[in-house]
Amino acid sequence: MRIPLIAKALGLEIGAYLLLKLGMPLITSPLPSSVIFMYMTLVTISIVLYVSIYEDDYNNFFVPIAAFIRGGKGESAARKLSRAAVFILIPLFFGFRSYQGIQINFEPPFPQRVIHPAPPGSAAGFMNPYGDDKNHREEYIQEGRKVFYENCVFCHGDKLDGKGFFAEALNVKPANFADATTISMLQESFVFWRVKTGGIGLPEESTPWDSAMPRWELILSEEERWKAIMFLYDYTGFKPRTWELGSDE
Amino acid sequence: MSRFLPKTILRWVSISFLGLIFVLTTNSMLRADEEETASPAPAADEQLPSDDLAAGKIIYEKRCISCHGDEGDGDGPAAIRFQPKPRSFKKAEFKYRSTPRDMLPTDDDLFSAVTHGLPGTGMPDWADVLNEKKRRQVIKYIKTFSPKWQELSGSLPTVTVGEPIPSSEESIKKGREQFELLGCIGCHGNQGRGDGPLALVLKNHRNDPVFPRNLNKNWLFRGGGEAKDIYMRVNTGLNGTPMPSFADKLDNEKSWHLANYVRSLSPKQGKPDRGSLIKSHRVEGTLPTDPDDPLWEGAQQSWLPMLGQISFRKRLFTPTVTDITVKSLFNDNEIGFLLVWDDRSMSKAKPAKKKRPERFSDKVAIQFPEKLEPGGMKKPYFIMGDEKLGVNLWYWNAEENQIVESNSRGILNEEVFQDASDVSGKGYYKDGQYRVVMKRTFETVDKEKDIQFKIGEFFPIAFHAMDGTNGENKTQRAITPWYFVFMEPEIDKTVYFYPPVVVVAVFGLEILLQKILKKMHKESD
Numbered sequence: 001m002r003i004p005l006i007a008k009a010l011g012l013e014i015g016a017y018l019l020l021k022l023g024m025p026l027i028t029s030p031l032p033s034s035v036i037f038m039y040m041t042l043v044t045i046s047i048v049l050y051v052s053i054y055e056d057d058y059n060n061f062f063v064p065i066a067a068f069i070r071g072g073k074g075e076s077a078a079r080k081l082s083r084a085a086v087f088i089l090i091p092l093f094f095g096f097r098s099y100q101g102i103q104i105n106f107e108p109p110f111p112q113r114v115i116h117p118a119p120p121g122s123a124a125g126f127m128n129p130y131g132d133d134k135n136h137r138e139e140y141i142q143e144g145r146k147v148f149y150e151n152c153v154f155c156h157g158d159k160l161d162g163k164g165f166f167a168e169a170l171n172v173k174p175a176n177f178a179d180a181t182t183i184s185m186l187q188e189s190f191v192f193w194r195v196k197t198g199g200i201g202l203p204e205e206s207t208p209w210d211s212a213m214p215r216w217e218l219i220l221s222e223e224e225r226w227k228a229i230m231f232l233y234d235y236t237g238f239k240p241r242t243w244e245l246g247s248d249e
Numbered sequence: 250m251s252r253f254l255p256k257t258i259l260r261w262v263s264i265s266f267l268g269l270i271f272v273l274t275t276n277s278m279l280r281a282d283e284e285e286t287a288s289p290a291p292a293a294d295e296q297l298p299s300d301d302l303a304a305g306k307i308i309y310e311k312r313c314i315s316c317h318g319d320e321g322d323g324d325g326p327a328a329i330r331f332q333p334k335p336r337s338f339k340k341a342e343f344k345y346r347s348t349p350r351d352m353l354p355t356d357d358d359l360f361s362a363v364t365h366g367l368p369g370t371g372m373p374d375w376a377d378v379l380n381e382k383k384r385r386q387v388i389k390y391i392k393t394f395s396p397k398w399q400e401l402s403g404s405l406p407t408v409t410v411g412e413p414i415p416s417s418e419e420s421i422k423k424g425r426e427q428f429e430l431l432g433c434i435g436c437h438g439n440q441g442r443g444d445g446p447l448a449l450v451l452k453n454h455r456n457d458p459v460f461p462r463n464l465n466k467n468w469l470f471r472g473g474g475e476a477k478d479i480y481m482r483v484n485t486g487l488n489g490t491p492m493p494s495f496a497d498k499l500d501n502e503k504s505w506h507l508a509n510y511v512r513s514l515s516p517k518q519g520k521p522d523r524g525s526l527i528k529s530h531r532v533e534g535t536l537p538t539d540p541d542d543p544l545w546e547g548a549q550q551s552w553l554p555m556l557g558q559i560s561f562r563k564r565l566f567t568p569t570v571t572d573i574t575v576k577s578l579f580n581d582n583e584i585g586f587l588l589v590w591d592d593r594s595m596s597k598a599k600p601a602k603k604k605r606p607e608r609f610s611d612k613v614a615i616q617f618p619e620k621l622e623p624g625g626m627k628k629p630y631f632i633m634g635d636e637k638l639g640v641n642l643w644y645w646n647a648e649e650n651q652i653v654e655s656n657s658r659g660i661l662n663e664e665v666f667q668d669a670s671d672v673s674g675k676g677y678y679k680d681g682q683y684r685v686v687m688k689r690t691f692e693t694v695d696k697e698k699d700i701q702f703k704i705g706e707f708f709p710i711a712f713h714a715m716d717g718t719n720g721e722n723k724t725q726r727a728i729t730p731w732y733f734v735f736m737e738p739e740i741d742k743t744v745y746f747y748p749p750v751v752v753v754a755v756f757g758l759e760i761l762l763q764k765i766l767k768k769m770h771k772e773s774d
Contacts, residue, residue: 046266069759070766087759095752102744108526108707108733109625149315149327154559154566158316158327158373165371166556168523171730198560200630209628209635210731214560235311 005060009047016043113172114205116186123193128226131188137230144231147224155212160235172199172210177232184238188229191240195225297383305390308383313391316371321394331371332567334457338394342454342489345472347407350486350494353397355405359388369469369571408484410477411501416509424510427503431495436461441514442681444593449718454489460569461492463591463681464511468520469571479508521574524551527710527734529577529584536578536585538674540684545587548576553712555727560632561660568727569593570714573613579736584702585674585688588613588645588712595678596717597648609717610648611678613685614726616711617641617700619656628709631731633660641700642713643672645685650675652687656698660724671699705738 020036051061071083130140148156155174157164162176175182183191193201199211216225233240297304309317316335318324323337336343345362346354363384366374375384392398414420428434428441436451438444441464453459467474472482484504486494499507530548537544554572557565569592576587592611601607618629619639629638639658646653654670671693676685691702702708709731715721 046264066766066770069763070770071763087756090759091752091755094755095748098751099744099748102741102747106526106735106737108735111626145315146326149325150330151559153315153327153371154330154557158312158371159375159378163373166559169554169556169729200635204627207626209630209638212556212560212631212730219562 004064005051005057006064009051009061012047013040013043016040111207111210112205113207113210114203116190117203117206119190119193120203123197124189126189126192126196128188128192128229130223130226130230140227141231141234143224144227144229145235147220147228148231151216151220152228160232166212170212172207172212174212177236177238180238183232183236183240185241187242188240191229191232192225195229196222297386301386301389302393304383305386305388308379308387309390312375312379313387317391321391327371330566333370333459334455335371337455338391340454340489341395341397344487344490345482346485346488347481348405348485349408349496351488352405353401355407356385356388359391360384363388365473367471368474370471408481408496410480411504413477414502414505414509416476416512420506420509421513422510423503424506424508424513427499427507428510431498431507436491437464438593438681440680440682441465441511442591442593444591444681448593451491453491459490460593463593465514465591466520466571467512467515474512474515474519476505476508476512479511480504483507521552524553524575525732527551527575527577527732529579529734529736531737531739532578532580534580536580536583536688538585538686538688540587540589540676540686544578545576548578548587551575551732553729553732555712555714555729558632558660558724558726558728561724563724565721565725565727567719568714568721569716569719570727573712573714573729575712577734579704582692583688583690584734584736585686586615588615588676588685588687589682590714591682592678592714592716593681594716594718595647598717606720607722608720609715609722610646611683611717612647612713612715612722613645613676613683614713615643615687616713617643618709619698619700621700621706621708625707628731630659631711632728633657633664635659636662641698643670643687643689645674645676645687647676647678647683647717650677654699667695667698702736704736707733707735710734 017036017040020031020039024031051057068079068083071080130136133140153164154166155164155170156162156177157167157174160177161179162174164174167174177183186194194213196215196217198215199213200208200215202208202211220228297307314325316323316325316327316331317338318328318335321338322340323335325335328335341353343354343358345367346352346358348354348358362372363379364374364376366372379387433441434445436443436445436447438448438461443461443463445461448461449458451459451461462470470478470482472478482492483499484494484496486492495507528549532544532547552572552574555568555570557568559566570590573588573590575589578585578587590613596608596611598610599605599608616633617640618634619641622628622638627638629635629640633642634640634657636658639656642655642657642664644653644655645651652670652672652674654667654672655664656667657664672687672689674685674687676683689702691704693699693701700708710733711731712729714727715725716727721727
C-alpha cells in the first residue's frame with residue numbers, strides 16, 4: 001500500500017521535531033528553542049521544495065489540501081466538522097501565541113556564564129617552580145594542605161567537592177575539585193591564573209562581578225598558591241592537563 | 250523511465266543537503282564540549298591494609314587530619330578559623346551522643362556524626378566518600394587518641410527515646426512550661442534565639458566562648474533537628490559545654506512536650522527554600538515604616554543565606570548572622586524593604602579594653618549598583634563594587650536607629666558617606682531578632698550617587714549584616730551575592746486587546762483563502 005504524500009510529509013515534520021526535542025538531549029544537551037525553530041524551518045522549506053518540484057507530487061500534495069479547504073457538495077459530515085475545527089483552531093492558536101508574546105516577561109536577566117574562559121595573554125606560561133622537585137614533593141603538598149585548610153576549605157569544602165560551609169550562600173557555586181571536569185581538564189598555568197587573579201580577574205563573559213573567588217595574590221604568596229594547587233591534585237588524584245607530546249604548541 | 254532517474258537524484262541531493270546543514274551546525278555547537286573531554290582518570294583509591302586500625306589510620310591521615318590534627322587534639326590547620334573548633338579526640342568530650350551526660354559516645358553515635366556530618370560546622374557528611382567499612386575503621390582509629398576508651402569497662406548505657414507523643418497545641422504549651430521551668434531561657438532566650446542573658450559569657454571545657462544554639466533554626470542543630478533528636482539532647486546534655494542533661498527532671502512525657510515545643514520554634518519544613526528573585530508587592534497609599542505593619546504580610550518572603558567576607562583583608566570567617574529574610578513593598582513612587590535577621594545580642598559600641606576586643610554597633614545594609622548598566626547584565630563587583638562600577642549602600646545602625654547612605658568602589662577603597670540620606674525607616678531589636686524597615690522614593694536629586702528605581706526593571710540587590718559584639722565592622726561583615734528586586738508593572742491592557750484581533754484576522758484570511766480556492770476551482774472547470 002502506498003502511503004499518501006501528505007502523511008509522509010506530516011510524518012517527516014513531526015519526526016524531525018521529536019528527534020530535535022527528545023532525541024538530541026540523549027546525545028548532547030537539550031537544544032534551545034530558537035535552534036529547534038531554525039531546523040524546523042529548514043525541514044519545512046525542504047518538504048515544500050520537495051513536493052513542488054514535480055507536477056504529480058504537486059497534485060498529490062496540494063490538490064487534496066485545496067479540496068479540503070474549499071469544501072464541496074455531497075461531503076460527509078465528519079469532513080465538514082473537521083474543516084470547521086481546523087478553521088477555528090488555527091486562529092485560536094495564533095491568538096494564544098500573540099497573548100504569550102505580549103505578556104511581560106518576569107524572568108530576570110540570566111547571563112550565559114562561561115566557566116572556563118580563554119585566559120588573557122598575561123595568564124599564559126605560569127610554571128610551577130616546585131613541580132619537578134621530587135625530593136621535597138611530599139613536604140610541599142603538606143604545606144599546600146595547610147594553605148587549603150586555612151583559606152579555601154570554607155567554600156571548596158573538606159571533601160574538595162565545592163560544598164564548603166559558605167557554598168550555599170553563593171550564586172556562582174565554588175568549583176568541585178573532586179569532579180573530573182574541573183582541575184583535570186585545566187592546565188596548571190590556567191589554575192594558577194584563576195587562583196592568582198580570582199573571580200574579579202575573569203573576562204566579562206564569565207561574570208566576574210558574581211564570583212566570590214578571592215584574588216589570592218592579595219593574600220597568599222606565590223609559593224603558597226603553587227603548593228595549594230599541588231595539594232588539590234594530590235588529594236583528588238587528578239593530573240593537570242598538559243599539551244600532548246608531538247603537538248605543535 | 251526517463252523521468253525516474255533525475256527525480257531520484259534530485260531527491261537525494263535535497264536530502265543530503267539537509268543532512269549536511271544539520272551535521273555542520275550541530276558539530277559547531279558541540280565543539281566546545283568536545284575540546285574538554287580529554288581528562289585523565291583519577292588515581293584508584295588507596296589500597297588499604299586488611300587490619301582495621303591500620304586502615305583507619307590511613308583514612309584519618311587523608312581525610313581528618315587537616316581539622317582534627319596530627320595527634321587528634323582538634324588542632325589541625327583548619328582549627329584556627331572554624332567556630333566551633335574541631336573536636337579533640339584526645340580530650341574525648343563529645344557533644345552529640347545517646348549516652349548520659351559526661352559519658353563517652355557509642356560507636357553508633359560516632360558513626361552517625363561521620364555519616365551525616367554536623368550541620369552548621371566544618372564537619373561534612375562522609376557517606377559519599379567513605380563506605381560503611383571505612384567509616385567504622387576510622388572510628389576505631391580515633392578511639393586510640395584517648396585512654397578513656399581503654400579504661401571503659403562493659404558497654405555504655407544509652408538514653409532510650411520512649412513512646413512518642415505527637416506534637417499538638419497542648420503538647421507545645423506544656424513544653425513551653427518546661428522550657429521556662431528548667432531555665433532554658435537563661436541561655437537560649439525567651440524565643441529560643443540563643444540570646445539569653447548568659448549567652449555571651451558561656452565557656453566550654455577549653456575555656457573558649459561557646460554560644461547557646463538558636464532554637465529557631467533546626468536545620469543547624471548538629472545532632473539532628475527533629476523532635477526525637479531534641480528529646481535526646483535534653484536528656485544527654487552536651488559534654489564539654491554548659492548544656493546540662495535534664496534527664497533527672499524530665500520523664501518521657503515531659504521530654505516529648507519540651508522537644509515538641511523546641512521543634513515548633515523552627516519552620517515546619519525545616520530550612521526555608523532559598524530565595525532568588527525578590528518580588529516587590531504593590532500597595533496603595535504610603536509605605537509603612539513600622540516593621541510590624543500588617544501590610545508586610547502581603548509581601549513575598551525571601552530567605553537568603555549569608556557568608557563571611559573572606560575575599561579581602563581583614564576577613565571574617567565566623568559570621569554570627571547566617572541568613573536574612575527580606576520582604577519588599579512599593580507604591581507609585583516609593584520602594585520599601587523589611588529586613589529580619591537573628592542576632593544573639595544587641596551590641597553597643599565600646600573601645601577595646603584589656604583582653605576584650607573593640608565592639609561596634611550592629612548594622613545592616615542594602616547594596617545596589619549606583620546605576621543600572623545597559624542590558625542589565627553587567628554589575629559592580631558583589632562585594633562593595635569595584636574601581637569602575639560603584640555601589641550605593643543603605644545602612645541602618647542599631648544603636649542610633651538611624652539610616653545613612655554611602656558609596657563604595659571596592660571594599661579596600663575609602664567608603665564615602667553621603668551628607669544626608671534620602672532613605673527613611675526604623676527598626677528594633679527584640680528576643681534575639683532585628684526587624685528593620687528602609688524605604689526611599691524611586692528618584693532622588695543625586696542621580697550619580699543614588700540608584701534610580703523604575704517599575705518593570707530588574708535591580709541588582711545584596712545584603713550585609715554586622716554583629717558588633719563579634720567585632721564585625723568595615724570589611725568584616727556577613728554578605729550575600731547579588732539578587733534581583735523587581736516591581737511588577739500593572740497588567741498591560743493590550744494583553745486583552747490584541748489576541749482577539751489576531752484571531753479575527755487569521756479567521757478572515759482563512760475565509761479569503763477558501764474563496765480564492767473556490768474561484769480557481771470554478772475557473773478550471
